[in-house]
Amino acid sequence: MRTLAFFLVVLSLALAQDWRLTKSLSEGLGERGAWRYTLSPQGKEARELWQALLPQYRNHLQAGYRVDLGAYSLYFRGGALWLSRACPTPHPACLTPGALPIPKERQDRFLLELAGLLEKALAEARGTGGRLTLTGLFRADLSQGQAPPFRAHPSGWKP
Incomplete structure (x- = not known):
């Protein structure tokens, strides 16, 4: 099962058409700034599709539920937003689907691609330190070598 899940993630990354990971380094006054991953x-x-999922994810979070994004889950605890490891590898059972009028396979493919790039972005951000933003949902500032859970903040909305 783990091999199949890994294959699905690799395949979704190879066919990466829905998501983009951008990496930039901010600089100011001759000093090296922080890495930003978006x-x-x-x-x-x-x-x-993402605009249709966002309100559902935000409502889940505000109602006290978690949003599963592959290997990681986003949730509120103690008034703070957290991103923590929930599954060993991204696979469809570790995704929070939305109530959308599209085939489940399409939504799974979309979310698995996001999950794979989120894994990649978190690995890079943990290696360099910096800010990771998932457009419209959260941002998290990671220190170099930091282990999960990661403190996050709503991005593009207020709880």
């Missing part, structure tokens, strides 16, 4: 949907269909 996950965002690319293409009209992907943006529309």
Whole structure:
């Protein structure tokens, strides 16, 4: 099962069409700044799908539920937003699907691609330190070598 899940993640990354991971280094006054990693949907269909999922995810979080994003879950605890490891590898059972009028396979593919890039972005951010933002949902500032759970903050909305 673990091999199949790994294969699905690798395949979704190979076919990466819905999500983009951008990495930038801020600089100021001759000093090296912090790394910024941003996950965002690319293409009209992907943006529309993400815009349809965002309100559902925000409502889940505000109601006290977690949002599963593959190997990681996002949830409120003690008034703070947290991102922590929930599954050993991203696979469809570790995704929070939305109530959308699209085939489940399409939504799974979309979310598995996000999960794979989130894994990659977190690994890089943990290696360098910096800010990771998932457009419209959260941002987290990671220290170099930091282990989960990660403190996060709403991005693009207020709880």
